Amino acid sequence: MEKEKNGCRKSYFLFVLFIFLLIAGVNLGEVDAVWEKAVTICLSCMGID
Amino acid sequence: MDVRRWVQIAATTLMNAWLLFPYTKTIYQGKLKSVCVPALTCSSCPAAVGACPLGALQTMFANVRPAFRGGEFQIGLYVVGTLGLVGSVVGRMPCAWVCPFGFIQELINKIPSPKIDVPRAFSWVKYGVLAIFVVLLPLIVVDLFGYGENWFCKYICPAGTLEAGLPLLILQPQLRGLWGPLFMAKLAILILLLLSMIYVRRPFCRVICPLGALYSLFNRVSLFKMVHHQDNCVRCGECYRNCPMGVRFYEGANQNDCIRCLRCLRTSCKYGAIGYEVAETFPFSKKPPAREIFDGKEGNTSCRK
Numbered sequence: 001m002e003k004e005k006n007g008c009r010k011s012y013f014l015f016v017l018f019i020f021l022l023i024a025g026v027n028l029g030e031v032d033a034v035w036e037k038a039v040t041i042c043l044s045c046m047g048i049d
Numbered sequence: 050m051d052v053r054r055w056v057q058i059a060a061t062t063l064m065n066a067w068l069l070f071p072y073t074k075t076i077y078q079g080k081l082k083s084v085c086v087p088a089l090t091c092s093s094c095p096a097a098v099g100a101c102p103l104g105a106l107q108t109m110f111a112n113v114r115p116a117f118r119g120g121e122f123q124i125g126l127y128v129v130g131t132l133g134l135v136g137s138v139v140g141r142m143p144c145a146w147v148c149p150f151g152f153i154q155e156l157i158n159k160i161p162s163p164k165i166d167v168p169r170a171f172s173w174v175k176y177g178v179l180a181i182f183v184v185l186l187p188l189i190v191v192d193l194f195g196y197g198e199n200w201f202c203k204y205i206c207p208a209g210t211l212e213a214g215l216p217l218l219i220l221q222p223q224l225r226g227l228w229g230p231l232f233m234a235k236l237a238i239l240i241l242l243l244l245s246m247i248y249v250r251r252p253f254c255r256v257i258c259p260l261g262a263l264y265s266l267f268n269r270v271s272l273f274k275m276v277h278h279q280d281n282c283v284r285c286g287e288c289y290r291n292c293p294m295g296v297r298f299y300e301g302a303n304q305n306d307c308i309r310c311l312r313c314l315r316t317s318c319k320y321g322a323i324g325y326e327v328a329e330t331f332p333f334s335k336k337p338p339a340r341e342i343f344d345g346k347e348g349n350t351s352c353r354k
Contacts, residue, residue: 012272012328014137014267015137017133018137021126021129021133022126022134024130026127028121028123029121030125030126030127032083033112034082034083034085034100034128035082037105037108038092038105039082041076042092042093042104043224044203045104045199045202046091046202046214046232046235047203047210047228047231047232047234048224
């Protein structure tokens with residue numbers, strides 16, 4: 001029972017942790033960085049160049 | 050057609066909803082492209098409306114030094130946060146329900162042929178691909194200016210070849226003079242994988258996919274979990290025979306290779322030995338009573354506790 005509780009706590013801890021990481025990334029301007037790369041056709045990334 | 054198939058169709062359609070590409074001859078460039086989709090796709094696919102999380106992660110790692118020099122501490126937290134959030138809730142479920150490349154593999158595997166299994170040891174390869182091609186090489190191997198490369202996209206990714214490389218070569222004839230040995234090698238990887246998909250269930254997911262490898266790390270700790278009711282299990286092996294990933298469910302309910310397609314729960318197990326729960330507080334699958342009578346025709350009673 002205690003093991004199950006710990007497992008559940010771990011799940012919630014990870015859930016909250018990654019929400020914080022996501023928010024931190026948004027605040028650091030990473031959304032725009034992802035967008036800039038995603039709207040550019042990267043030929044070398046596809047092995048064409 | 051079952052619910053999962055409809056979800057796969059809907060997800061593939063939504064992720065590739067930019068249908069004007071035959072006229073624009075280029076990729077979608079709207080604001081949605083800043084959103085990382087939870088599955089393997091290619092940002093350079095002409096129809097894609099979201100960003101590939103693996104491509105975005107490699108790009109963040111590859112550009113981390115110039116970003117630091119420029120005073121921007123961008124180390125990929127947005128992408129890691131997105132993937133971790135999905136993984137911590139449902140584990141590897143996106144592979145089964147929303148990944149377009151997984152969907153393609155399942156469709157091709159429907160071609161009638163003898164089916165063969167992948168040795169279990171091969172499933173460790175994807176963790177090497179994740180560590181080396183997605184994390185280490187983009188971070189470590191940099192040019193004079195400190196920029197790295199998207200190693201997985203450039204040298205391996207068959208989804209990129211299929212969804213972006215080939216369509217762009219068709220849409221933009223001027224690119225045809227640029228493809229060389231590297232693209233030919235990637236094309237060979239794609240063709241080999243497509244052929245293997247006929248005989249092997251989800252070969253890419255099992256052996257290569259670094260996104261699946263990343264999600265699989267969450268299977269044991271995610272809020273959604275599979276449950277094995279051992280009292281009901283007769284170890285008949287039906288779950289294993291029907292599993293697209295070749296998982297022996299009776300050896301562990303949340304193994305790394307389980308993509309939570311729920312096929313074992315819905316169509317394989319007749320004994321109520323498989324269930325799932327969310328956050329261990331909301332059991333959606335009540336444990337059925339243990340079987341008291343077993344006729345011995347459908348399984349091995351000697352394995353049953």
